[in-house]
Amino acid sequence: MPRATLHNRQDSLERALHLFWQKGFHATSLKDLERVLDMRPGSIYATFGSKDALFQEALERYARLALVELERIMAEHPSPLSGLAAYLRKLGGLRDSEVPSRACMLMKSLLELGEREQVALSKAETLLVAMEQRFVERFEAARDAQELPAGADPVRLGRRMQAEVMGLRAFAQRDVDSAAVHALAEDMADAIEALRQDRPH
Amino acid sequence: MPRATLHNRQDSLERALHLFWQKGFHATSLKDLERVLDMRPGSIYATFGSKDALFQEALERYARLALVELERIMAEHPSPLSGLAAYLRKLGGLRDSEVPSRACMLMKSLLELGEREQVALSKAETLLVAMEQRFVERFEAARDAQELPAGADPVRLGRRMQAEVMGLRAFAQRDVDSAAVHALAEDMADAIEALRQDRPH
DNA sequence: GCCAATCTTGAGCAATCGCTCAACAAAACG
DNA sequence: CGTTTTGTTGAGCGATTGCTCAAGATTGGC
Numbered sequence: 428m429p430r431a432t433l434h435n436r437q438d439s440l441e442r443a444l445h446l447f448w449q450k451g452f453h454a455t456s457l458k459d460l461e462r463v464l465d466m467r468p469g470s471i472y473a474t475f476g477s478k479d480a481l482f483q484e485a486l487e488r489y490a491r492l493a494l495v496e497l498e499r500i501m502a503e504h505p506s507p508l509s510g511l512a513a514y515l516r517k518l519g520g521l522r523d524s525e526v527p528s529r530a531c532m533l534m535k536s537l538l539e540l541g542e543r544e545q546v547a548l549s550k551a552e553t554l555l556v557a558m559e560q561r562f563v564e565r566f567e568a569a570r571d572a573q574e575l576p577a578g579a580d581p582v583r584l585g586r587r588m589q590a591e592v593m594g595l596r597a598f599a600q601r602d603v604d605s606a607a608v609h610a611l612a613e614d615m616a617d618a619i620e621a622l623r624q625d626r627p628h
Numbered sequence: 629m630p631r632a633t634l635h636n637r638q639d640s641l642e643r644a645l646h647l648f649w650q651k652g653f654h655a656t657s658l659k660d661l662e663r664v665l666d667m668r669p670g671s672i673y674a675t676f677g678s679k680d681a682l683f684q685e686a687l688e689r690y691a692r693l694a695l696v697e698l699e700r701i702m703a704e705h706p707s708p709l710s711g712l713a714a715y716l717r718k719l720g721g722l723r724d725s726e727v728p729s730r731a732c733m734l735m736k737s738l739l740e741l742g743e744r745e746q747v748a749l750s751k752a753e754t755l756l757v758a759m760e761q762r763f764v765e766r767f768e769a770a771r772d773a774q775e776l777p778a779g780a781d782p783v784r785l786g787r788r789m790q791a792e793v794m795g796l797r798a799f800a801q802r803d804v805d806s807a808a809v810h811a812l813a814e815d816m817a818d819a820i821e822a823l824r825q826d827r828p829h
Numbered sequence: 830g831c832c833a834a835t836c837t838t839g840a841g842c843a844a845t846c847g848c849t850c851a852a853c854a855a856a857a858c859g
Numbered sequence: 860c861g862t863t864t865t866g867t868t869g870a871g872c873g874a875t876t877g878c879t880c881a882a883g884a885t886t887g888g889c
Binding site (some may be wrong): 449450451453455527528530535537538539540543552555583586587589590591592593594595597598600601602607610611614615620 | 650651652653654728729731735736738739740742744753756784787788790791792793794796798799801802803808811812815816819
């Protein structure tokens with residue numbers, strides 16, 4: 428008996444994510460959202476609650492997709508170290524594809540949000556922790572596969588990996604040649620693979 | 629014959645910088661600025677022109693101070709590689725001191741600003757280029773002092789250094805232990821110093 | 830066809846935004 | 860003292876902000 432819903436919720440969320448990722452939280456107005464979602468304010472609020480809540484859902488969707496993409500690349504590489512290096516090299520192509528922003532949306536949010544958006548800010552931090560944790564686990568796998576020297580600390584390596592990704596993506600956000608981004612990614616990936624020690628026999 | 633100015637322009641700019649650095653461009657309102665500067669809108673506009681122009685001046689002041697600080701640390705170390713490593717280690721203490729934000733204001737601006745603030749955005753990019761160039765020059769000095777292997781590329785190393793700094797500062801912006809930031813900075817500094825080759829004789 | 834349930838609309842609210850400008854205040858000059 | 864020059868004020872402008880809600884539209888069940 429209910430009226431059929433005119434818009435697909437997932438699709439609307441995807442469009443909102445695109446806009447928030449591109450412009451950031453503060454620079455995205457409800458008028459912008461109305462245009463992109465082709466919805467009137469009442470519908471948006473009935474569906475998502477508030478601008479803040481919609482942003483938080485977009486953040487979560489972003490992180491989920493990012494983790495899926497990371498997992499996909501990891502699955503392609505039996506060696507954990509090679510997988511992490513491949514992830515960095517893939518980011519080297521950031522300027523070759525059409526994306527809302529070259530920068531990581533979690534990092535953008537971390538830097539932009541303040542006390543007034545504290546819930547969304549905490550969410551961004553939590554999602555960054557999850558991403559970092561995934562890196563740590565891959566380094567632990569590398570250690571267990573004896574790809575790493577005995578002294579290597581997966582926790583520190585995971586942190587470092589996350590920092591490299593953030594630095595790389597911030598660099599790609601600048602108006603630089605694609606080749607420079609590829610070169611930077613290559614340097615970072617090489618550093619990861621240089622950790623590899625010959626497997627003891 | 630003019631009326632004596634009530635506020636020191638430099639001091640006002642410093643306060644504005646503090647606020648912009650902390651909250652970002654969009655989240656900083658003129659009301660906020662009025663409060664921090666203890667000036668009424670008319671005075672602010674007579675002195676700085678517009679919110680956008682004031683932000684640009686703050687950006688330039690930020691970059692100038694950052695470069696001075698970098699220069700100071702470089703001057704303390706005769707070896708270019710040691711100087712760059714020391715700079716990273718100093719950033720490792722970011723969570724121990726009171727600053728408006730742990731993140732780099734240029735990076736925050738790069739990620740936050742859009743087409744509507746294109747002039748300020750370009751300015752941030754230009755200032756990032758200057759910072760990167762300074763890193764490149766230090767790596768060139770390292771090469772000339774034969775601290776680097778023959779194949780090392782100062783341009784790529786400078787880019788990498790800048791990316792490391794951005795990644796480190798983004799990490800420090802998170803709600804993490806100071807010890808973790810120190811450890812990350814240490815790892816990055818060690819990587820710089822690992823570039824050093826024994827001086828040929 | 831009518832009702833009940835749900836989705837959608839859009840005018841418009843209160844608050845805030847960046848900003849202007851006529852009036853005033855304070856100093857240096859004669 | 861009066862004039863000139865310039866810094867400062869603050870009421871308030873037009874635009875935009877995030878958001879509400881009564882009214883209308885669209886469906887399935889009876």
